[in-house]
Amino acid sequence: MNKALLVCWLIGAAYAAEAREASFYADSVARTVDEYNGVSYTVQLQKDSAGNPAYYHAYVFTPVCEDDLCKPVYIDLYWDLLGNYLRYEVPLNQPLTKLDHVVFTPEEYGRLHDMLLDAESLLKEYEIEELVESTTNARPGGDVDAVTGATAKSLQAVVIPGALYTCYTLWHIVHGRVRDTIASVTDSLASPALLSHFLRSGNYRYQHYALDRLMDEQGKVASEFEQDVVNLIGSPNVFLAQRVLKAIDSGYLQSAERQRWLGQLFIGANYRLQLALLAKMGEIPLKRELKNTLEMHRRDFNEEIATKIEQLLTKRS
Amino acid sequence: MNKRLRKYVASLSLLLGLFHLGLAQSQVLIEAESFDETGGWVVDQQSFPVIHSSYLMAHGMGRPVADAVTHVRFAEKGTYHFWVRTKDWAPFPKGPGKFEVWIDGKPVGGVFGESGKVDWMWYNGGKVTIDRDSVEIRLKDLTGFNGRCDALLFTRSAAEPPQDSVGMASLRKELLNLDDTRKEAGHFDLVVVGGGIAGTCAAISAARLGLTVALIQDRPVLGGNNSSEVRVHLMGDVDKNHYPKLGRIVRELDNGDPGNGNPDAKEYGDKRKTDIIKYEKNISLFLNTHVYQVEMNGDRIAAVIGRDIRTNQETRFTGTYFSDCTGDGTIGFLAGADYRMGRESRAETGESFAPEKSDNFTLGTSNLWASLPVDSVTAFPETPWALPFSDEYHIDETKSDWQWETGFGNMNTITEAEKIRDHNLRAVYGNWSYLKNNKPEKYGKRELAWVAYIGGKRESRRLMGDHVLNQMDVQEGKMYPDATVTATWTIDLHFPQEKNSLYFPGEEFFAGTKHIRVAPYTIPYRCLYSRNVPNLFMAGRNISTTHVAFGSTRVMRTCGMMGEVVGMAASIAHKHETSPRGVYEQHLDELIGMIKD
């Protein structure tokens, strides 16, 4: 089979760079996935040259409808380590086709990728039997409220015209049983080294995954992860930063060095994080140096921040 | 200055085209919205119920707008204390709404709009010496991000001007001489306040049946949420009517379906609507006029008073009947009509979709927006004052739809309309900034084409009539003898979208809904007049329903048909010299006959 790539849709520049620069190899970890439509395929872990788990791959061959009206699909699918769809490739000599075997246009390959990226796609709600009915234009006669036009974009807007079954089948494979399979494999691989790697990855999904595993209810983590977790408070992803800040055991933020860092972070932080930082500072005995920093910048922001700083500075510790 | 003299000076200043210039010797008040030229600044009246004034806003979608300019004559030369009434609209911690005031070519008082304080206040701009008869004043926007200015004040006294809005309202009345310069618009058979789809249809319907009608609308265009200022498309069916005659006027106003938030303003047919009104000889149209006061005669409304949102000229309208089509139920509220806001409890209404306990929850307000492709890559600034987004959470869309919605009971649709709009802007700009700066492949060559500065409101007060339509009426398709408009929309009650709540708890700006199907049902005439203000009709989203039933009645073709019915009922009431209720009690056959015919 000609494995030259016709299309290679990549999510985000990071993956693109990774895929181009690093070399990957297939690990021995492989699982069979039996899909809802009777198709069965193997999903396999891929590792980078250093031996770290990198992503999952499967080569899938699937019919997309029950009769012979549509050609079957040959496709390479890629997921991240948590089962989130990354990209697909199709072989040059087996292009995707629409009704009457018309091949996909380049735009349509792009649209397919966008559609597959959307884990909350409208397609999720539909059973295959409901498809035709919902994409024909006719409103069921006499049914007063076929007017769900305001609910959400209609299915027509989501799928590629003439390739409804292809879209449906691929979306349901990509977001189907394979996700659980991948999750269980990754769970079994979640070594301290991998979790550390996750914390530093800059990928919020991996970071949340690692936090779920590493942080206990008191916000404590094993000492080998402490610095990596604290660092997340400085993440440009304010939602992640806030999560860590809220949950983390305040004992980790008492050293002079960490407090100096928090002070600097506060000065340049987004407003939402500033408020979260001040709230956290209320839980810890503040060192002189951090107090000085706060005092110095007390009037730089707004009333609310000034008041909160005032409260921190006058608090009896 | 004694009262007489002041009046003389005021009318003289009117003659000179200087109406905005309050002339009490020692104080000169200049309303920003009354500047000779507003440049790229827009006039915003949406906070009138709170601050008793319109203001100017630099709505440039991140690009500084052209200066607003005016010329002011000073009766007295000398040194004045100079004050600017403004606010920091996004003090998180400091907002972007920065502007300067230039007097005769020089900036005065520094930069305004970045104080970190959200309240409207007078800010001291120091002392200025006026040594000429007339000076030129410019508002110079520095960012294009919604800086705003209500008024400027030059005063001889060192005392701080009144900071609260009530004190300001009386100062304004005095210095602008509002009471003495008020115009009389005359007497009308029907005074319709609010020129959304409901009000416009009510006015046309009544006028075509021979009534003299005043249609008063506080924006420069008609259509309300369906205007190019808000851009919501018309929904609700007109082809399933029990009385097919209804819906004719709605069809005339319908300019086709461009969807919600279409970047092309023309699609919404503002001109079509004003043109239709202009051909109606019985309608006097008053645009840019915000009604804020009523005069009562016993429990009846005798007159309403409106103020021009730009010139501040006041006008008084007397009428036999009034129709509240403001959406906010403002006329009813001012007249003491019974009203509800928020949700009734299940125990009260017996509705299965009502909550256990009554509360203040309402549907929210939207500021729709759209982007368009451009030829080259363009930049959009970082927006630290806006809502923060990241790869983990942002809304990956090139335009908005109805889901962009703020104010689910956490903010009041009327008294906090400005805060709600501003929260919407912080969501739109924050998200757009994220997309532009982090997803250049998709958004690099796109630009914001339009962001609404007028909030599209869904739910405010509901005025109570002799019947309060409820969920059972709607779902069981009950047909009362006074059945009028047929409605078909689902019970469409929005709530904060779950994921949005997760990332912005208490600060949601994105909605979800459940559509609960209904059989076609009819709206009784008794929902269209007030139960305790005897000459008050209502049409549109503020009619007499429960919160749950409102979820279905609120769509615009349905609202328009309510207006058609109100026009008809007003003509019958007028003919028999009776009240709206009198029509129900004594002339219902005639009303139904008219709707049927």
Ligand SMILES: Cc1cc2nc3c(=O)[nH]c(=O)nc-3n(C[C@H](O)[C@H](O)[C@H](O)COP(=O)(O)OP(=O)(O)OC[C@H]3O[C@@H](n4cnc5c(N)ncnc54)[C@H](O)[C@@H]3O)c2cc1C
């Ligand atoms: C984003 C959004 C999406 C929606 N989706 C749909 C949809 O798809 N289809 C649909 O049919 N409906 C939809 N709705 C609901 C619908 O728009 C409203 O229920 C409808 O506009 C109500 O019409 P109205 O004439 O009663 O009020 P409005 O449209 O609110 O008009 C009232 C007018 O009165 C003016 N006014 C208010 N106070 C005064 C005063 N004191 N003096 C003078 N003038 C005043 C206002 O400026 C306004 O122009 C949506 C609403 C929103 C906001």
